[in-house]
Amino acid sequence: MYLENGLRKALENNEFTLYYQPQFNLSTEKFIGVEALIRWEHPDFGIVSPMEFIPLAEESGLIIPIGKWILENACRQNKIWEEAGFPQINIAVNISPVQFKSKDFVKMVEGVLKDTNIDPKYLELEITESIMQNMEDSILILNKLKNIGIKVSIDDFGTGYSSLSVLQNLPIDTLKIDQSFINDIKEDFNISPIVKTIIDMGNNLNLNIIAEGIEREYQIEYLKENKCFIGQGYLLSKPLSVEKINDIFKKFI
Numbered sequence: 001m002y003l004e005n006g007l008r009k010a011l012e013n014n015e016f017t018l019y020y021q022p023q024f025n026l027s028t029e030k031f032i033g034v035e036a037l038i039r040w041e042h043p044d045f046g047i048v049s050p051m052e053f054i055p056l057a058e059e060s061g062l063i064i065p066i067g068k069w070i071l072e073n074a075c076r077q078n079k080i081w082e083e084a085g086f087p088q089i090n091i092a093v094n095i096s097p098v099q100f101k102s103k104d105f106v107k108m109v110e111g112v113l114k115d116t117n118i119d120p121k122y123l124e125l126e127i128t129e130s131i132m133q134n135m136e137d138s139i140l141i142l143n144k145l146k147n148i149g150i151k152v153s154i155d156d157f158g159t160g161y162s163s164l165s166v167l168q169n170l171p172i173d174t175l176k177i178d179q180s181f182i183n184d185i186k187e188d189f190n191i192s193p194i195v196k197t198i199i200d201m202g203n204n205l206n207l208n209i210i211a212e213g214i215e216r217e218y219q220i221e222y223l224k225e226n227k228c229f230i231g232q233g234y235l236l237s238k239p240l241s242v243e244k245i246n247d248i249f250k251k252f253i
């Protein structure tokens, strides 16, 4: 309860910040995008993990204003990088299923794009497989997002229940392989066939594939050998503040 009261005040008190985790092309080692990840600096508790407060925000409905704040700030930041003369990169933003299903979601996204004036093709929204519980409505929303020109990825892919046939009917662009599967890639490459199956499926459907949670060099080797060429994870970089991302721009572009 105490945390939830704090959450109500957090937006107006400016207690949220966005961190950005770099995404790299595993072959060229080029920096190609970032995933925005919210952080809450609570005045009494210090940093509170989104794993704790996003569920509270979803239950209370606060995810709607907070989600809008996240999207606005991520898009504005991408514009700032563009205006600083850095090459354009993708910005990925996590979207809560509650937000995705909310009445004015598409209108909100359009408004943010207009206000921040970023090229929609550099924005990627991360949704989860749970939206497929309501396929028809979700496809309508996804088609609207596609028409706006933004990209959509399925986050934590492989942990839900999406079948190949469902997947091929979804107007999406990218599969993000859940980090638990990347963690299963051990040094001897003697692993379950799941990672390879997901990569093959994604490639066959012409989707981009991003490996999450890369922590070991040999995982990169395995991924490249099996034709997954985009990755993020602590080995490559942790989520970073804006200032630190600026340094990466200077080093990797």
Ligand code: G
Residues within 6 Å of the ligand: 036, 037, 038, 049, 050, 051, 054, 070, 094, 095, 096, 239
């Ligand atoms: O960075 P990490 O520990 O911080 O994130 C923990 C969880 O919180 C992950 O499941 C992640 O998807 C989620 N999360 C992080 N940032 C955001 C955000 O901006 N919006 C939403 N909806 N979820 C987020």
Ligand code: G
Residues within 6 Å of the ligand: 021, 037, 094, 155, 156, 179, 212, 213, 214, 215, 232, 233, 234, 235, 239
């Ligand atoms: O649910 P989602 O995939 O958006 O959440 C991303 C979460 O994974 C964030 O909490 C982020 O900080 C975390 N993360 C990113 N890279 C790694 C990694 O290499 N290892 C682990 N354990 N977590 C990671």
Ligand code: MN
Residues within 6 Å of the ligand: 035, 094, 126, 155
């Ligand atoms: Mn994510």
Ligand code: NA
Residues within 6 Å of the ligand: 155, 156, 157, 176, 178, 179, 212
């Ligand atoms: Na994920």
